Amino acid sequence: MMLRAALQTADARQGTRESSAIQHPVKIPRQCAILVGGLGTRLGSLTADTPKPLLDCGGRPFLAWVLRELVRFGVNEVVLLAGHRSERVESFCRELPAWLPKPLSVKISVEPSPAGTGGALWHARHLLRDTFLLINGDSWFDTNLARFFAASSAQDAVASVLLRQMEDCARYGTAEIEGDRVVAFREKTSDSGPGLISCGVYVFDQRLFPLLSPKCSLETDILPALVSQRQLTASVLEGFFIDIGIPSDYVRAGQDLPRRLMRPAVFFDRALVIRRDLTWMAEAKDAVRFANDAAVHAFVVQAGATREINSARDAEALPENFLEDLLAYGATIDDIRLRLSTPDQSQREPATSMILKVLKTWNVDPRRAIVIGDQHAVQAGQAAGVEGRLYSGEPVLEFAEPLISRLRDAP
Numbered sequence: 444m445m446l447r448a449a450l451q452t453a454d455a456r457q458g459t460r461e462s463s464a465i466q467h468p469v470k471i472p473r474q475c476a477i478l479v480g481g482l483g484t485r486l487g488s489l490t491a492d493t494p495k496p497l498l499d500c501g502g503r504p505f506l507a508w509v510l511r512e513l514v515r516f517g518v519n520e521v522v523l524l525a526g527h528r529s530e531r532v533e534s535f536c537r538e539l540p541a542w543l544p545k546p547l548s549v550k551i552s553v554e555p556s557p558a559g560t561g562g563a564l565w566h567a568r569h570l571l572r573d574t575f576l577l578i579n580g581d582s583w584f585d586t587n588l589a590r591f592f593a594a595s596s597a598q599d600a601v602a603s604v605l606l607r608q609m610e611d612c613a614r615y616g617t618a619e620i621e622g623d624r625v626v627a628f629r630e631k632t633s634d635s636g637p638g639l640i641s642c643g644v645y646v647f648d649q650r651l652f653p654l655l656s657p658k659c660s661l662e663t664d665i666l667p668a669l670v671s672q673r674q675l676t677a678s679v680l681e682g683f684f685i686d687i688g689i690p691s692d693y694v695r696a697g698q699d700l701p702r703r704l705m706r707p708a709v710f711f712d713r714a715l716v717i718r719r720d721l722t723w724m725a726e727a728k729d730a731v732r733f734a735n736d737a738a739v740h741a742f743v744v745q746a747g748a749t750r751e752i753n754s755a756r757d758a759e760a761l762p763e764n765f766l767e768d769l770l771a772y773g774a775t776i777d778d779i780r781l782r783l784s785t786p787d788q789s790q791r792e793p794a795t796s797m798i799l800k801v802l803k804t805w806n807v808d809p810r811r812a813i814v815i816g817d818q819h820a821v822q823a824g825q826a827a828g829v830e831g832r833l834y835s836g837e838p839v840l841e842f843a844e845p846l847i848s849r850l851r852d853a854p
Contacts, residue, residue: 477577577645598623608681625677
């Protein structure tokens with residue numbers, strides 16, 4: 444009864460907000476709260492002085508890899524929910540820009556004493572937006588998060604959780620679903636066997652806040668109550684999952700993360716995907732989403748001979764507006780580089796220069812990339828050391844799918 448009353452109060456508040464002119468209708472999360480305050484006792488002396496998410500993995504902190512991935516999916520702000528050795532988190536934030544390909548606003552919320560996963564959110568509630576992503580800072584699920592964002596934005600629930608099928612669930616609790624709703628969580632057991640596990644990735648809306656308290660657990664206090672009210676939806680996706688909570692998986696992460704997250708890339712010439720009026724070519728969204736599903740970077744560059752975007756103001760607004768529309772389709776573009784019209788054409792940035800900058804920014808090996816476009820785009824790619832493929836006019840997905848598949852499957 445208490446939960447139902449809290450949800451009713453939250454719904455009333457939401458209705459008031461929705462009647463306001465400043466209410467933003469988009470439910471795609473652009474902010475992520477990250478739990479980084481745990482003690483990490485299973486890793487022994489490794490975490491005595493360093494929070495687990497900040498441990499080195501393949502030459503950079505594990506959390507730096509996670510944040511690099513989040514900016515691919517439109518996240519432009521993170522709130523780090525800190526506790527144990529929070530001063531190390533502050534130091535990490537000062538070093539973070541060197542590891543990121545895009546700007547990211549970072550805030551820190553420090554719990555005054557161990558407050559549990561729900562309590563950490565309660566203490567940070569003044570920093571959180573109406574819709575936000577929540578993840579654990581010591582695990583990562585390498586999947587197309589845009590599909591999860593799109594599904595959660597279309598569902599009317601307080602929370603959505605990302606699930607993954609596992610062949611051996613002995614280390615994890617499992618979930619049961621009916622349709623798009625979670626109907627049960629089961630605690631960890633020593634029994635092995637297949638099942639659906641939570642990846643520790645959630646989307647919440649502001650109706651969560653009245654349910655929190657200064658010291659509570661999402662896992663034992665909040666989520667079971669949401670399940671009982673059918674207020675927790677789920678998406679099931681495939682992909683690589685790593686949790687660095689035990690020594691063997693921590694070692695494995697240091698080997699696997701660089702190999703998996705230093706991705707191959709496909710460059711789409713702007714004319715193939717975005718019209719000059721800055722709207723999407725509908726059939727191109729499927730090609731971009733296919734690249735996302737294949738774990739291949741998807742970039743857009745103004746590389747071909749087609750006319751440039753005329754308005755600098757429109758071009759600056761493009762990434763934000765364009766990306767939200769694309770995320771709602773379950774896809775994302777990792778980077779967009781446009782060449783603007785100028786009175787002096789000699790001032791325009793050459794297409795090859797733009798491609799080289801993207802390669803450097805995202806640490807892409809040019810031998811693991813392809814440029815798709817007209818003859819000018821192909822030549823620009825080749826000058827940057829990237830294979831070029833001349834687009835022949837069929838549907839973009841039909842043309843791009845075998846090329847992207849080859850990139851995905853290459854060793």
